[in-house]
Amino acid sequence: xxxxxxxxxxxxxxxxxxYVRDLRVRWALEEAELPYxxxxxxxxxRTAEHFLHQPFGQVPWLTDGDIVIFESGAILLHLGAxxxxxxxxxxxxxxxxxxxxxxxxxxLEMASLPWSLFLFSGDTEETPGKQLLDKFLAAxxxxxxxxxxxxxxxxxxxxxxxxxxxxxxxxxxxxxxxxQHPACRDYVARATARPAFLKAHSDQIAHFAAAD
Amino acid sequence: xxxxxxxxxxxxxxxxxxYVRDLRVRWALEEAELPYxxxxxxxxxRTAEHFLHQPFGQVPWLTDGDIVIFESGAILLHLGAxxxxxxxxxxxxxxxxxxxxxxxxxxLEMASLPWSLFLFSGDTEETPGKQLLDKFLAAxxxxxxxxxxxxxxxxxxxxxxxxxxxxxxxxxxxxxxxxQHPACRDYVARATARPAFLKAHSDQIAHFAAAD
Numbered sequence: 001x002x003x004x005x006x007x008x009x010x011x012x013x014x015x016x017x018x019y020v021r022d023l024r025v026r027w028a029l030e031e032a033e034l035p036y037x038x039x040x041x042x043x044x045x046r047t048a049e050h051f052l053h054q055p056f057g058q059v060p061w062l063t064d065g066d067i068v069i070f071e072s073g074a075i076l077l078h079l080g081a082x083x084x085x086x087x088x089x090x091x092x093x094x095x096x097x098x099x100x101x102x103x104x105x106x107x108l109e110m111a112s113l114p115w116s117l118f119l120f121s122g123d124t125e126e127t128p129g130k131q132l133l134d135k136f137l138a139a140x141x142x143x144x145x146x147x148x149x150x151x152x153x154x155x156x157x158x159x160x161x162x163x164x165x166x167x168x169x170x171x172x173x174x175x176x177x178x179x180q181h182p183a184c185r186d187y188v189a190r191a192t193a194r195p196a197f198l199k200a201h202s203d204q205i206a207h208f209a210a211a212d
Numbered sequence: 213x214x215x216x217x218x219x220x221x222x223x224x225x226x227x228x229x230x231y232v233r234d235l236r237v238r239w240a241l242e243e244a245e246l247p248y249x250x251x252x253x254x255x256x257x258r259t260a261e262h263f264l265h266q267p268f269g270q271v272p273w274l275t276d277g278d279i280v281i282f283e284s285g286a287i288l289l290h291l292g293a294x295x296x297x298x299x300x301x302x303x304x305x306x307x308x309x310x311x312x313x314x315x316x317x318x319x320l321e322m323a324s325l326p327w328s329l330f331l332f333s334g335d336t337e338e339t340p341g342k343q344l345l346d347k348f349l350a351a352x353x354x355x356x357x358x359x360x361x362x363x364x365x366x367x368x369x370x371x372x373x374x375x376x377x378x379x380x381x382x383x384x385x386x387x388x389x390x391x392q393h394p395a396c397r398d399y400v401a402r403a404t405a406r407p408a409f410l411k412a413h414s415d416q417i418a419h420f421a422a423a424d
Contacts, residue, residue: 055359056319056352069307071314078307095281095290102283106317107268114326114345123341129330130341136329140268147267 004029005063007053008204010040011211019171022060023204024072025079027163030196032083038207073105076160086160093156100154100161108144109168111137112177119175141172141181148183152190166191216241217275219265220416222252223423231383234272235416236284237291239375242408244295250419285317288372298372305368312366312373320356321380323349324389331387353384353393360395364402378403 006029008022022038029036041050046057053061054070061070062078069075077098080087088094115137118130144165147154154161169188172178178185191197218241220234234250241248253262258269265273266282273282274290281287289310292299300306327349330342356377359366366373381400384390390397403409 051355051358056315056355058319066304067307069311071311071318073314073318074307074311077310077314092278095279095286098289099281099283099286102285102289102317103268105314106283106285106321107270109318110322110325113322114348117344117348118341121340121344123339123344125337125339125341127335127337127339127342128333129335129337130339132329132333132335133326136326143263143268146263 003063003065004034004036005039006036007039007041007061007063008059008207009043011043012208017208018201018205019174020059020204020208021072023200024163024167025060025062025075026200026203027167027197028076028079028086028160030199031158031163031194032079032085034079034083073101073164076101076163080160085158086163088155088157088159096155097159097161100159101164104161104164104168108140108165111140112168112172115177116171116175137172137177138180141178141184145181145183148187158191158194162191166197215275215277216246216248217251218248219251219253219273219275220271220419221255223255224420229420230413230417231386232271232416232420233284235412236375236379237272237274237287238412238415239379239409240288240291240298240372242411243370243375243406244291244297246291246295285313285376288313288375292372297370298375300367300369300371308367309371309373312371313376316373316376316380320352320377323352324380324384327389328383328387349384349389350392353390353396357393357395360399370403370406374403378409 006022006025008020012020041047041053041059051057053068058070060072060075061068062075064078067078069078076086080097087097111133115133118133123130153159154165166188169178169184170192173185173188178188192201218234218237220232224232253259253265253271263269265280270282272284272287273280274287276290279290281290288298292309299309323345327345330345335342365371366377378400381390381396382404385397385400390400404413
C-alpha cells in the first residue's frame with residue numbers, strides 16, 4: 001500500500017489545466033513507477049492548513065511517510081533519491097542532472113514565466129521594461145538551443161532535469177515562443193511524447209474535469 | 213591544499229559589484245569554513261570554454277576535485293553534502309532546508325529579478341503587464357513576510373536556504389522594495405550582519421576592484 005500522497009487543488013479554471021505544477025510531480029512519479037494517491041486542498045479559499053504546508057499558497061506538496069515537502073523542484077529531488085530514472089547515483093552524472101534542474105528553475109523559468117504573465121495580461125505595449133524581458137528570454141533560449149543541438153536529453157539519459165526543463169518550455173511553446181528555437185521545440189515534443197508525461201497530463205485534466 | 217576552485221568573471225562594471233552570484237558561493241564556503249581559491253573567466257569576450265562550463269554564459273561555476281558544477285543553487289547543494297552548517301543531515305530538517313532553497317530560487321527570485329530588471333531599465337510606465345509583475349512580487353513577499361514573523365531563520369538553524377533567500381531579498385531591498393515588509397527587511401539585515409557574509413562581500417568587491 002502506497003503512502004505517497006500528492007496534494008493539489010480540488011479544482012482550477014480551464015486556462016491553467018494541464019499546466020498546474022502537480023504535473024511535474026505526477027510525471028516524475030510515473031517515470032519512477034512509484035504508486036501514489038491524490039488529495040485536494042480548496043482552490044477558492046486557501047486554508048490555514050494550506051499555508052502551513054505551502055507558505056506561498058501554491059500547489060503541490062508531497063507527503064512521503066514522515067516527510068512533507070513543497071516546491072516541485074524539491075519534491076523531484078526527494079523522489080530522485082529513490083529512483084535512478086529521475087536522478088542517477090553516480091556522483092558526476094548526478095551533479096549534471098542537479099545543475100540542469102536548477103538551471104530550468106532559476107536560469108530559464110525566471111525569464112519565461114514573467115514573459116508569459118505579460119502575455120496573459122494582454123499587454124502589447126513595447127516599453128523598455130517589456131523589451132528587456134523579451135531580450136532576457138531570447139538570450140536564455142538561445143543558449144539552451146545551442147546546448148540542445150545534437151542532444152536527446154540534457155544529461156546522458158532522461159532525468160528530472162528534463163521534466164523540469166520541458167515543462168518550463170511547454171508554457172513558452174503555448175504562446176508560440178519557441179518559433180525561433182527548433183531544437184528546443186523538438187526537445188519539448190520528444191519529452192511530451194513519453195508515456196509517463198501523457199499519463200500524468202491526462203490524469204491532471206481528468207482530476208480537474210471531475211470537479212466541474 | 214585546497215582543490216575547491218570558484219570561477220567568476222575577471223571584472224564587472226560598478227553596478228553589479230557586490231551582487232554577482234559568486235557571492236552566494238563565497239558566502240556558503242565561508243559559513244562552511246571550506247578553503248577555496250578563485251579563478252577567472254573574461255567578462256568581455258565569453259569564451260567557448262566558458263560556455264562548456266556554464267551554458268548560459270553566466271558565473272559562477274565550481275570545481276571540486278572531479279566535479280565541475282554550475283548554477284549557484286546546485287553548487288550550494290553540493291557544498292551542503294559536506295557541511296552541516298549549510299544542510300543538516302537529519303532527513304526532516306534536510307527537506308525543510310531544501311524546500312526553502314527551491315522556494316528562494318523559483319517562487320521568490322522568479323518574481324523579484326524581472327521586477328528589478330524593469331527598474332534597471334528605467335521603465336516607469338504603468339502598463340497592465342508591469343502591474344501584474346508588481347502584484348506578483350508583492351504577493352510572494354507578503355507570504356514570505358508571514359512565514360518570517362517570529363522566526364530567526366527559515367529552518368531551525370541558519371542554512372543554505374537563508375543564503376539564497378537573503379541574497380534574493382538584498383536586491384529587492386536595494387530598490388527599496390521591502391519597505392512594506394519589515395520582517396523581510398529585518399531578516400536581510402540579520403543575515404548580512406553575519407561574519408561569513410561580510411567576508412564574502414568584501415572579497416568580491418576587492419576581487420573586481422583589483423581588475424580596474
